[in-house]
Amino acid sequence: MSLLRLDDVAVVREGKTLLSLPRFEVEEGEILAVLGPTGAGKSTLLRILHFLERPAAGTLSWRGERVPWPAPLPLRRKISMAFQDPLLLSGTTTENVAYGLEVRGENGRGSRERVEAALRLFHVDHLAARSTRNLSGGEAQRTALARAFVLSPDLLLLDEPFAALDAPIRKHLLQELKQAVRAHGITCVYVTHEQGEAFSIADRIAVLRRGELLQAGPPEDVLRRPHSRAVARFMQTGNILPGVVSRRTEAISEVTVGPRLLFSRAGFPEGTPVHTCVRREEVLVEAPGEASPAPGLNRFPGTVEAVVDLGSTMQVRIDAGFPGLPLQSLVTRRVAHDLSLRPGGEVFATFSAASVHLIRREGSEIDDDLGNHDNL
Numbered sequence: 001m002s003l004l005r006l007d008d009v010a011v012v013r014e015g016k017t018l019l020s021l022p023r024f025e026v027e028e029g030e031i032l033a034v035l036g037p038t039g040a041g042k043s044t045l046l047r048i049l050h051f052l053e054r055p056a057a058g059t060l061s062w063r064g065e066r067v068p069w070p071a072p073l074p075l076r077r078k079i080s081m082a083f084q085d086p087l088l089l090s091g092t093t094t095e096n097v098a099y100g101l102e103v104r105g106e107n108g109r110g111s112r113e114r115v116e117a118a119l120r121l122f123h124v125d126h127l128a129a130r131s132t133r134n135l136s137g138g139e140a141q142r143t144a145l146a147r148a149f150v151l152s153p154d155l156l157l158l159d160e161p162f163a164a165l166d167a168p169i170r171k172h173l174l175q176e177l178k179q180a181v182r183a184h185g186i187t188c189v190y191v192t193h194e195q196g197e198a199f200s201i202a203d204r205i206a207v208l209r210r211g212e213l214l215q216a217g218p219p220e221d222v223l224r225r226p227h228s229r230a231v232a233r234f235m236q237t238g239n240i241l242p243g244v245v246s247r248r249t250e251a252i253s254e255v256t257v258g259p260r261l262l263f264s265r266a267g268f269p270e271g272t273p274v275h276t277c278v279r280r281e282e283v284l285v286e287a288p289g290e291a292s293p294a295p296g297l298n299r300f301p302g303t304v305e306a307v308v309d310l311g312s313t314m315q316v317r318i319d320a321g322f323p324g325l326p327l328q329s330l331v332t333r334r335v336a337h338d339l340s341l342r343p344g345g346e347v348f349a350t351f352s353a354a355s356v357h358l359i360r361r362e363g364s365e366i367d368d369d370l371g372n373h374d375n376l
Contacts, residue, residue: 002061003028003155003187004049009058011044011211018044019055019211026155028063031181031188033202035195035234041211042191046157049189051076077104080153084160086144088132093124093139096132097146118150121180138169145177149184156181156188162197174200195235199223207231225357229275232359238280238328242361245272252296252353258323263296264356273361282355283329285316286348287339296353302327304345307336316341318349 004026011019019041026032026049034042047053048060051071060067062075080100088096097118101111119125122142127135135143141161148156158177162170178201181188192198198205199219206216215227226232232240243257245268255262255276262276288301302320314336317326327349331341339347 001028001063002026003063005061006048007059007061009048009055009060011041011048011053012056017211019048021045021058021211021213024206024213024216026187026189027204029185029187030203031178031190031201033198033205034189034191034208035193035198035205036208037193037234039210040208042193042208043159044211045208046081046159046189046191049155050079050081050157077151078154079157080148080151080155081157081159082141082144082148082161084163086140088135088140088143090132092129092131093135093143094119094128096143097150100147100151114150114152118146121149122146122176137165138173141165141173145180149180149186152184153186156186158188158190160192163192163194170197171200177201207234209234224279226277226359229359229361232275232277232357236280237277238330239276239278239283239325241276241278241322241325243274243276245270245274245358253358255356255358258321260300260321262298262356263353264358265354266356266358268358268360275359275361277357277359278327278351278355280315280328280330282351283327284350285318285329285331285335285339285341286350288346288348297350298353298356299348299350300327302347302349304341304343304347306343307341314341316347318347320349 002025006021006024009019009021009024010017034045036042048055051067054069067075089099094115098115101107101114116125119128122145124139124142124146127139132140132143162173174197190201202219204216205219205222207214207222209230215222215231222231223235226235226237229240241257243255243262245253246256247254248267248270253264253266253268255264255274257276264276268274300320302318305317305319305326308315313330314333316329316331318329320327329349
């Protein structure tokens with residue numbers, strides 16, 4: 001069931017449409033991550049979900065009931081929000097966490113117990129009496145989350161809350177946040193431009209571009225079965241090759257890509273123009289050999305163009321005969337060492353038919369950039 005639903009919502013400022021959503025839903029009890037680059041409309045969407053801004057058109061429904069404008073105060077109090085900047089007040093950690101309850105006139109024993117529980121939940125109870133001016137970045141953000149949680153919201157909105165923190169702290173806080181949200185049964189919308197954060201925390205992922213919803217669904221679907229080339233690029237698929245379905249059997253589609261023939265499990269009618277998408281981590285790099293590929297296996301000889309050190313992995317670009325489009329593979333450092341991968345080396349690039357996702361090509365798709373690129 002939808003906790004909050006938007007229908008035909010549009011946000012227009014100075015004649016420019018910032019948000020255009022025929023339908024957008026936040027399901028009861030889920031953690032929904034909203035992904036998109038700067039300017040995608042993520043923060044504008046949060047303002048709409050928080051009833052802080054009236055859309056130029058459209059309706060909002062809370063648990064099936066249409067929400068009037070301005071939204072009633074009791075309804076707005078069912079929602080809490082935290083930002084990238086903790087926005088703490090001067091005073092102690094405890095005073096900050098208790099602030100929202102005091103504004104509501106709740107300052108009795110029960111409220112104090114709720115504040116203490118929130119401090120413990122985010123592991124800042126030992127900082128209860130410390131001035132917020134003396135908190136580290138991670139401690140300040142924990143305090144901001146405790147302040148949001150203490151209100152027992154039905155809906156928690158988070159606008160890139162960990163973007164300013166170092167990676168190890170961010171990873172730790174993400175897991176704590178996920179556990180806390182799950183334990184309290186809170187519905188959460190988590191806005192970020194970091195794919196790793198979204199996949200760490202989300203039940204569903206929504207991809208925004210220029211105010212439009214491109215795709216929403218389980219993380220695995222968004223990652224491996226993007227609906228468009230734009231989403232495939234944003235999810236760093238790596239290999240996006242234009243082709244045409246030349247033959248279709250019951251189990252396999254044969255796709256002509258330049259002089260090459262690819263096999264895919266996806267089904268499209270013969271003659272359909274498609275993008276063939278193969279994630280970089282699905283491409284296996286092998287030493288040259290005479291072995292014939294198994295039926296339905298894609299295996300191409302090629303020459304290494306470049307090997308890019310990414311730290312824990314290596315990105316290999318291989319000229320495998322696709323016009324102007326080298327295949328990309330992500331391999332471990334051990335594989336790169338064992339195969340002595342270097343420019344000019346001869347290799348085979350191999351990937352299964354099940355790894356090849358097909359997207360129908362329709363019209364001009366030049367302007368589909370979401371901030372990431374195929375050939376990193």
